Amino acid sequence: MLKRWGMGLMVCLLAVGMLGAGDSTSRFNRIGHQMMCACGCGQMLLECNHVGCPDSDRMIGELRAQVVNASGDGSGGGSDTAILNWFVAKYGATILAAPIRGGFDRVAWAIPLAIFVLATLGTAVLIRVWKLRSGQRAVPALPLGGAGADAMRERIRRETEY
Amino acid sequence: MGSNPMPEFGSFTLLLALVLSVYTLVMGSVALWRTRGGRIDPGASRLGETARRAGISSCIAMFCAAFALVWAAFTNDYSVSYILHHTNRTLNAGYKFAALWSGQEGSLVLWAWLLAAYGFVLRLRHRVDVRLTAFASVILAAIQVFFLSLLNFAAPPFALQPGPVAQDGFGLNPLLQYPEMMIHPPMLYLGYVGFSVPFAFALGALMMRYPGEKWIHITRRWTMVTWLFLTCGIFLGAHWAYSVLGWGGYWGWDPVENASLMPWLTGTAFLHSVMMQEKRGMMKSWNVWLIFSTFMLTILGTLLTRSGIVSSVHAFASSNIGNWFYTFIVIVFAVCLFTFFKQKDHLKSENKLESLVSRESSFLFNNLILLVACFVVLWGTLFPILSEYVQGTKVTMGAPFYNRVNLPIGLFLLFLTGIGPLLAWRSTSLRSIRRNFILPSIAMGVTLIVCLVVGIRPWNAGDDLQAELFSLITFSLAAGVITAITAEFLRGAGVVKTQTGKNIFASTVLLVRRNTRRYGGYVVHFGIVVMFIGIAGGAFNQSREQEMGFGDVLTLGPYKLVCQSFTQDSNPNFDTEYALLDVYQGNKKLTQLAPEKRHYTASDTSSTMVALRSTLASDLYVIYEGKNPDTDKPIIKVFLNPLMNWIWIGVLTVVVGTLLALVPNLTRVALPAKVTVEVPAGVEVHHA
Numbered sequence: 001m002l003k004r005w006g007m008g009l010m011v012c013l014l015a016v017g018m019l020g021a022g023d024s025t026s027r028f029n030r031i032g033h034q035m036m037c038a039c040g041c042g043q044m045l046l047e048c049n050h051v052g053c054p055d056s057d058r059m060i061g062e063l064r065a066q067v068v069n070a071s072g073d074g075s076g077g078g079s080d081t082a083i084l085n086w087f088v089a090k091y092g093a094t095i096l097a098a099p100i101r102g103g104f105d106r107v108a109w110a111i112p113l114a115i116f117v118l119a120t121l122g123t124a125v126l127i128r129v130w131k132l133r134s135g136q137r138a139v140p141a142l143p144l145g146g147a148g149a150d151a152m153r154e155r156i157r158r159e160t161e162y
Numbered sequence: 163m164g165s166n167p168m169p170e171f172g173s174f175t176l177l178l179a180l181v182l183s184v185y186t187l188v189m190g191s192v193a194l195w196r197t198r199g200g201r202i203d204p205g206a207s208r209l210g211e212t213a214r215r216a217g218i219s220s221c222i223a224m225f226c227a228a229f230a231l232v233w234a235a236f237t238n239d240y241s242v243s244y245i246l247h248h249t250n251r252t253l254n255a256g257y258k259f260a261a262l263w264s265g266q267e268g269s270l271v272l273w274a275w276l277l278a279a280y281g282f283v284l285r286l287r288h289r290v291d292v293r294l295t296a297f298a299s300v301i302l303a304a305i306q307v308f309f310l311s312l313l314n315f316a317a318p319p320f321a322l323q324p325g326p327v328a329q330d331g332f333g334l335n336p337l338l339q340y341p342e343m344m345i346h347p348p349m350l351y352l353g354y355v356g357f358s359v360p361f362a363f364a365l366g367a368l369m370m371r372y373p374g375e376k377w378i379h380i381t382r383r384w385t386m387v388t389w390l391f392l393t394c395g396i397f398l399g400a401h402w403a404y405s406v407l408g409w410g411g412y413w414g415w416d417p418v419e420n421a422s423l424m425p426w427l428t429g430t431a432f433l434h435s436v437m438m439q440e441k442r443g444m445m446k447s448w449n450v451w452l453i454f455s456t457f458m459l460t461i462l463g464t465l466l467t468r469s470g471i472v473s474s475v476h477a478f479a480s481s482n483i484g485n486w487f488y489t490f491i492v493i494v495f496a497v498c499l500f501t502f503f504k505q506k507d508h509l510k511s512e513n514k515l516e517s518l519v520s521r522e523s524s525f526l527f528n529n530l531i532l533l534v535a536c537f538v539v540l541w542g543t544l545f546p547i548l549s550e551y552v553q554g555t556k557v558t559m560g561a562p563f564y565n566r567v568n569l570p571i572g573l574f575l576l577f578l579t580g581i582g583p584l585l586a587w588r589s590t591s592l593r594s595i596r597r598n599f600i601l602p603s604i605a606m607g608v609t610l611i612v613c614l615v616v617g618i619r620p621w622n623a624g625d626d627l628q629a630e631l632f633s634l635i636t637f638s639l640a641a642g643v644i645t646a647i648t649a650e651f652l653r654g655a656g657v658v659k660t661q662t663g664k665n666i667f668a669s670t671v672l673l674v675r676r677n678t679r680r681y682g683g684y685v686v687h688f689g690i691v692v693m694f695i696g697i698a699g700g701a702f703n704q705s706r707e708q709e710m711g712f713g714d715v716l717t718l719g720p721y722k723l724v725c726q727s728f729t730q731d732s733n734p735n736f737d738t739e740y741a742l743l744d745v746y747q748g749n750k751k752l753t754q755l756a757p758e759k760r761h762y763t764a765s766d767t768s769s770t771m772v773a774l775r776s777t778l779a780s781d782l783y784v785i786y787e788g789k790n791p792d793t794d795k796p797i798i799k800v801f802l803n804p805l806m807n808w809i810w811i812g813v814l815t816v817v818v819g820t821l822l823a824l825v826p827n828l829t830r831v832a833l834p835a836k837v838t839v840e841v842p843a844g845v846e847v848h849h850a
Contacts, residue, residue, distance in 0.1 A: 026624060033562070036560055043409050044409075044560065047409040093557055093558075096557065096558060097560035097563075098560055099545070099559070101557075104553050105557060108541075108545050108557070109567070112534070112537065119533070119534055123527060126515075128518070130515040131515060131517060
C-alpha cells in the first residue's frame with residue numbers, strides 16, 4: 001500500500017515537473033529567473049536593468065544562445081541543469097539565485113523544513129502536555145453576590161476582554 | 163577654533179551626551195542598588211533623580227549634535243568629511259536634511275538621537291511607576307552609551323577632511339534622491355530604536371522581580387507605536403524600491419531588507435503572545451525572550467548593514483565598527499541570559515493551556531509561524547557565510563529560495579489570522595466552531611469556484627504553477643478571513659443595536675469605541691489580508707521590452723503604448739533622457755507617461771525614474787532603460803502588475819487599525835451584576 005502511495009506521489013511530482021517544460025521562450029524566462037546578474041546589483045538576471053550594467057546584456061545573450069544550443073532545433077528539449085552548470089562554470093556558484101547544486105546546498109532547504117515540522121509537532125505536544133497537566137479542575141458553584149463571585153467575574157472579564 | 167565652529171560644537175555635544183549617559187547609567191544603577199529590596203534611602207533617591215535629569219539632558223545634547231550636522235549640510239561645510247561625501251551645493255533642502263541618515267556616521271547620529279528622544283519621553287513620564295522607569299532608564303542609558311561611544315571613538319560624524327576644503331561635495335546617492343527617502347529611514351529607525359523601550363522595561367521588570375503584569379500595560383502603547391513605525395518604515399522602503407529601483411518589484415529579499423523584517427516578525431509575535439500573559443498569566447518566559455530577541459535582532463540588523471559580512475546593495479561601505487556590534491550583542495545576550503536564569507522562578511505561569519482548540523493555542527501557533535518565518539529569513543541571510551565556511555564557496559540566497567519556503571508559511575499565517583479571533587479563550591466547543599466557521603467556509607468555497615471559473619487554474623500555468631497555486635489558495639483564504647472579520651463586526655454591532663436601538667452603522671462605531679483594542683486588531687488583520695491579496699496578484703505579472711522610436715507601438719495586456727517623442731534635458735543637479743508615451747486602452751487615450759533616465763553630475767552616477775499609472779486593478783509600470791547605440795532609439799520596458807495598489811491600501815488599513823487600537827476605550831464593558839458563576843473544567847468562555 002505504502003509503495004503504491006509512493007509511486008502515485010512520484011507520478012504526481014513528475015507530472016508537476018513536466019508542467020514546467022515549455023517552449024524555448026518559457027525556458028529562457030524560467031532559467032533567467034534562476035540566475036542573478038553577475039554585476040553585483042543583487043537582482044535576478046532578467047530583472048537587472050540598472051543603467052550601464054556591464055554584465056546583464058552579455059549574460060542574457062549567452063542565455064539565449066545556450067537555450068537554443070541545448071535544444072538544437074530551438075524546441076527546448078535540452079537540460080536546464082546543463083545550462084545552469086555552464087553559467088556556474090563561467091561565473092561561479094553565486095550566479096545561481098538559490099542553492100540547487102546538491103550536496104551541502106540541500107541543507108539550505110532541509111533546515112527550514114525540519115525546523116517548521118519540529119516546531120509544529122513540538123507546539124502540539126506542548127499543548128497536549130499542558131492540557132493533561134491542567135487536569136479536571138472543577139470550581140464549585142458560588143453563592144449569589146458573594147465576594148468569590150465578584151472575583152470570578154473580574155477574572156472572566158480580564159481573561160475574555162480582547 | 164576655526165572660522166566655522168559647528169563641527170567642534172557637534173563633537174563637543176556628542177561627548178557631552180556620552181558623559182551624561184554614563185552618569186545616568188552609573189548613578190542610576192547606584193541609586194537602584196542602594197534602594198534594593200524596598201530600603202528607604204533619601205540620598206539614593208536624590209541621586210536617582212539626578213541620573214534621570216542627566217538622561218533628559220543627554221537628549222538635548224544629542225539634539226544639538228544632530229542640529230550641528232544638519233547645519234553643516236545646509237551651509238555646505240565641506241571641511242566635514244561626512245558632508246563632503248553625502249551632499250553637494252545643488253542638492254535641494256529636503257535632501258540636504260536627508261543627508262543626516264544617508265551615510266554610516268549620520269545614521270548613527272540619528273539612531274542615538276532617537277534613542278535619546280525615547281529616553282526623554284520615558285524619563286518625563288516616570289511617575290507611571292518610578293522604580294520600574296528608573297530600571298528602564300538605566301538600561302536605555304547603557305544602550306545609549308554604546309552608540310555614543312561608537313560616535314565618539316569609531317565613527318565620528320564631524321571628522322574633518324584633510325587638506326584644502328573642497329568647493330563642492332560628491333553629492334547624495336541618486337537612489338536616495340526620492341521624496342520617500344526623507345521619511346522611510348526615520349520611520350524605520352523609529353521602529354528599530356523604539357524596541358529598546360519595551361526591551362528596557364522587560365529586562366528591568368525581570369531584574370526587579372516586578373509583581374504582576376503592569377509593566378505590560380505600561381509598555382503596550384510603546385510596543386504598538388514602535389511596531390507601527392517599523393511597519394511603515396518597511397513598507398515605505400518597499401514602495402521606494404518599487405518606484406525607484408525600476409525592476410518592477412518591491413521586495414528583493416536583500417539582507418538589509420531581511421534585517422528589517424526579522425524584528426518585525428518577532429515584534430508581531432510578541433504583540434500577540436503578550437496578550438496571553440496579560441489575560442491569563444501565561445507564557446511569561448516566552449514573552450521575555452521574544453522582546454529580548456526582537457531587540458537583539460534590531461542590533462543584528464544594524465550589524466549586517468554596517469559590517470560588510472553580507473553582500474547587499476543597501477549596505478553602507480564596510481567598516482571597522484562590526485566588532486563593536488559583535489561585542490555589544492554578546493554583552494546584551496549575556497545580560498539577558500544571566501537575568502533570566504537568576505529570576506526564572508519569577509516567570510512561572512499562573513495558568514496552563516486547556517485545549518488545542520482555543521484562542522491561546524491559536525496564539526501559540528501564530529507565534530510558531532512568525533518565528534519560523536523569522537528563522538527562515540535569518541537562515542537565508544546567513545547561509546552564504548555558512549556555505550563559504552563549509553564548502554569554500556559563497557552561494558546566493560535570492561528570491562526563489564525565500565518565495566518557495568516562506569509562501570506556505572505565509573498562507574498558514576493567513577489561515578490563523580482568520581481562525582484565531584473566532585476561537586474562544588480557554589476552550590472552544592464543536593458547536594461554536596460550526597457556528598463561527600460556516601460562513602467563512604462557504605466564502606472560501608465560493609471564491610475558489612469563482613477563481614477557477616475566471617481562469618486561475620494552476621495546472622494550466624506551466625512555469626507559473628507554484629505562483630498561481632498560491633494565489634488561488636490566497637484568494638480563497640482571504641475571502642474566508644474577510645467574511646470571518648465582517649461577521650465578527652456584524653455580530654457585535656447586532657448586540658449593540660439591540661441594546662441601544664441605534665442603526666447598524668452607529669452601533670458598529672459604538673462597538674469599536676467600546677473595545678478599540680479588539681476591533682482595531684480586526685482592522686489590522688483585515689489590512690494584512692488585503693496585503694496578501696496584493697502580493698498574490700504578483701503571480702499574474704506580465705512584462706515586455708521593446709525599442710521604441712517615434713510612433714512605435716508596444717502592447718501589453720489591455721494597454722497600448724505609443725511613443726510620441728524622446729528627448730533630453732539638463733539642470734544643475736542632473737542631465738535627463740526621457741520618452742513621452744501615450745497610453746491607450748482600446749481607442750481611448752488614458753494618459754501620457756514619461757519614464758526617464760537621469761545622470762547626476764556631482765556623483766557621476768545614473769538612475770531610472772519609473773513612470774507609473776496606478777489603478778486598483780493593476781499598475782502600468784514603465785522604465786526607460788537607455789538608448790540603443792546603433793539605432794539611437796530608447797529601449798522601453800513595461801510591466802503590468804495586477805493588484806499592486808492592494809498592498810499599499812493594506813498597509814494603510816494596518817496603520818488605521820493600529821491607531822484605532824491605541825485609542826482608549828469609550829466605556830468599559832459591564833457584566834450583568836448578579837449571576838451564579840460556575841466554571842467547570844474545559845468550559846467555553848466567549849470573549850465579551
